[in-house]
Amino acid sequence: MNTTSLNKSILHQKKQELDFLHHFHGLGYDLIDLSAIEKFDWTTLSSDDLGLMTERHKWQHEGALYALRSDWTNAIVRYRQKYQLHSETIAYSGPIYTLTTEKHQYGLETFTGDVNKQMAVLKQMVNYIKDTLTLPLSVAVISHNTLLKNLLSETELNDALTRKYIQERNRDALKAKLGEEHPIIDLMAQPAAEQANYVKTNMPHLKRHIEEMNHWEKILIEEKVSYVYGDMLALPSQSYYKGISIQLYAEDQVEPIASGGQYSSPSNAFGIGLNI
């Protein structure tokens, strides 16, 4: 990249970030900015905190543990556990760091259990991607983070190997571990596009979860997302993800352009972040 195009690219990125914040501030969102360095107390680390630590840059200084922000929603959850935030909807932008990458994330959060208000946030994000970023959305994946809780025993759900096989969609290994008769084995044999229907037909006790997923699916279909899949095998990365989770893919892109979902800490909420 020559100097001129590099300058243009940097200016474009900065402008895009500012445009995002202006756009959603204009729609009534309050803006929030948090430090990219987060401080933890060794004695009050939660299992969620510990779970994320393997993916974060962290260091110790004067008895406290510090880590670089790796996920905006997690940072906001921790902020809200400590301080009062009076806004119902917020927008943010800033870097997130994994052990090997730095990304810029723009996102929205709404702190309400009202599903219609949560859906309105999703719609606004989808419209922003389509209309302002002019990126057509080709695929959306919707999952329900409590679905597997109803298919697996607590022991199975907490077993590291079982979780790994589910996350890897490794049906052969899971069959050897849980047995051919286990309901998840038949479910995994179905093509991804047909798994939701299979659950609806064969697992009536999970009907409520599928209906919830269908409700969200409808919005994305209305917003002209070409393919909407239901993922029946989602395992939440954090314990506070207890509801719907959504990933949106732009045309010809392998990484999701946006991902988010419902969570429940310290109160019911919904968030969605754009990965630029």
Next chain:
Amino acid sequence: MITIALSKGRQLKDFINYLEEKELTDWSSALNAISRELVVELPDVRFLLVKGEDVPVYVEEGVADLGITGSDVLFEQDRQINNLMDLPFGYCHFAVAAKAPQDTYPVVATKYVNFTKNYFDSIMQPVKIIQLKGSVELAATIDMADAIMDIVQTGTTLKENGLYEQIQLDEINARLISNKHAYFAKNDEIQTIMNQLRMN
């Protein structure tokens, strides 16, 4: 367009034979015709010919949507990929091999450090692991290690170096893997390929 990363060498030959068996002749003819090319393009698919150990890297990074590699490679690498299904070739197994049986094997040479550590942890025996990149048999032959942990197909190489299989461990075969996001983003195409490659 789907991109598939394949292991070069013996596994590629096995894959071509399997394609012929499944009458996927467009793919098998194109792969049979290669000499030193690393990329093979067909109208609906692009093959990347890479080292077996690198297949999961290409898939995890999203450069390839699908990959075919041995389960030994997947055992050793903790990659964020979908490990979708068995393919009926590349059969062999992990084994501990030594000159003679011993009650314990305190020093083990191997390419497969994680697998070896997990195995000795599972039998609650401490082990010193010496990581080698190749010619692993030599380490036990010249007594640098009490045993080696390696993959064994026929056992000929072991015998030629005065070693014998002492403990037979996990079976290995080829696996179809996918990028986590491509699995959904290109689900139609991936599902078609899975159906075509599925064992009867």
